[in-house]
Amino acid sequence: DTAVSQTPKYLVTQMGNDKSIKCEQNLGHDTMYWYKQDSKKFLKIMFSYNNKELIINETVPNRFSPKSPDKAHLNLHINSLELGDSAVYFCASSRSGRGTYEQYFGPGTRLTVT
Amino acid sequence: AQSVAQPEDQVNVAEGNPLTVKCTYSVSGNPYLFWYVQYPNRGLQFLLKYITGDNLVKGSYGFEAEFNKSQTSFHLKKPSALVSDSALYFCAVRDYRDMRFGAGTRLTVKP
Numbered sequence: 277d278t279a280v281s282q283t284p285k286y287l288v289t290q291m292g293n294d295k296s297i298k299c300e301q302n303l304g305h306d307t308m309y310w311y312k313q314d315s316k317k318f319l320k321i322m323f324s325y326n327n328k329e330l331i332i333n334e335t336v337p338n339r340f341s342p343k344s345p346d347k348a349h350l351n352l353h354i355n356s357l358e359l360g361d362s363a364v365y366f367c368a369s370s371r372s373g374r375g376t377y378e379q380y381f382g383p384g385t386r387l388t389v390t
Numbered sequence: 391a392q393s394v395a396q397p398e399d400q401v402n403v404a405e406g407n408p409l410t411v412k413c414t415y416s417v418s419g420n421p422y423l424f425w426y427v428q429y430p431n432r433g434l435q436f437l438l439k440y441i442t443g444d445n446l447v448k449g450s451y452g453f454e455a456e457f458n459k460s461q462t463s464f465h466l467k468k469p470s471a472l473v474s475d476s477a478l479y480f481c482a483v484r485d486y487r488d489m490r491f492g493a494g495t496r497l498t499v500k501p
Contacts, residue, residue: 280433309488317428317478319491331487366433376422376441379489381433 279303280382282367288388289357297352297385299367308350309368309379310342319366325350326372354387362389392417394464394481396492403471403499411466411495413481423464424482424489425455434480440464451475471499 280301289295301308307326313319323342324331330342339355354361364386368379394415403409415421422441426434438449445457455466466479476499481492 317494319434319480319494321488321490324488333488368434376439378424378436378439379434380436381426383433384431 280367280369280380282365282382282385284385285383286386286388288390290390291357291359293357294353294355295357295387296354297365297367297387299350299352299382300348301367301369301380301382302348303369303380305369305371305380306347307370307372308344309370310350310352311366311368311381313364313366313384315363322352323350357387357389359389362387392421392483392485392490394423394483394490394492396479396481396495398495399493400496400498403497405473405499405501406470409468409471409475409497409499411479411481411497413464413466413492415462415464415481415483417483421457421464422484423455423457424484425449425453425464425466426480426482426491427451428478428480428494430477437466437479471497473499473501475499 283298309324310322322336341353343351364384366384367382370379371377424439425437428434438447440447440457448454453468478494480494482489
């Protein structure tokens, strides 16, 4: 069973388009995350979300918006895609708490904007 | 702000030799420290964590890490490296809000 899954695995699109990436976890976790990994493999947190709180990294453009239909899903919607959005996007989940719990990552979605 | 640093971009070791991947941290309060591994075209996999207690933490695939408060370090170690250990390794620190990763260290184990 896949713990954290993402679709699609690859996404190629043109500048200006709107796209979504889906994420699902079957671990029963109540907190989910989106990360961006750039071409130099640097990982940056974009959002963390549970039922009570959405925490947005202030450096993330408002073209990016997380949408959570339920605890097991956290989708990422991106408006007006730009060349600089090209990266690998990872979804992750964990139990909430004081920060002692590890995160489990999905396989990633490689987004290429042309 | 909490942060970790990985001073080495690349570590090369011969198969069978011990390996060390370095990490230093900067936190206010008690550190919650983690190591993850990323294989090519894959997501990150959790290896081990330090929360409290014994300074030597054992994890997956024979890896261990030593927490050193005086040196603010959390180095990843393995007594005998395998070619299959070749991957990208990330140190991370987290609080209740999020997890912050180091820049990563690429480990290459040569036969």
